[in-house]
Amino acid sequence: MVRQILLLMVLLSLLSACGFHLRGTSELPATIKVAVIDGVARYSETALAIKQQLESAGARVLTIADVDTVHFVVLQDHFSRRVLSVDASGTANEYELTYIFAMRVLGAKGKLLVAERTITLNRNYIYDSNNALAKSDEEASIKLQMISLAVRQAMRRIGIKLKQITASSTDSPLTPQQKSAPKDTVIEAN
Secondary structure, eight states, rough: HHHHHHHHHHHHHHHHHHTOOOOSSSOTTTTEEEEEESSSSHHHHHHHHHHHHHTTTTTTEEEEEOOOOEEEEEEEEEEEEEEEEOOOTTEEEEEEEEEEEEEEEGGGGOOEEEEEEEEEEEEEOOOOGGGGHHHHHHHHHHHHHHHHHOOOOOOOHHHHHHHHHHHHHHTOOOHHHTTTOOOOOOOOOO
């Protein structure tokens, strides 16, 4: 028992020594104090996920734009589903869900701060027609997870871009991490 505890402590110390840490919330510049979410219904899962990310980063989310409000504009927010496999009777056994999420950020007076950031996620799941209700609940749960992941990815990219803008406006040099900020890419999660 003592050996297992010591082994666990050694592994945990190695894990922290390699620089691993949980990502947590996105870090937005302190200049974003007030934000508005446009392009999606106010109480949709996507809007709530964006609001949570903004509030955890220290921004106050309004329903109506103010003078210094930053607009987080959702351009795409949709799911598609396709059959991956069928059984001998032609009933679907496995589906693939695809979620496309795109957002851009506008500053005061409609000035473009961050161009469109598109996230595409794919997720497969097994479907059992004998448990249709349970499988529809599973699909709903998978959709919520995909929305949350896509919003976190987009906010992380937006945070990096906004920090670059803030750094360049104060004439401070960019760090190597900021120079290699992620571009618009497709991310697949299974």
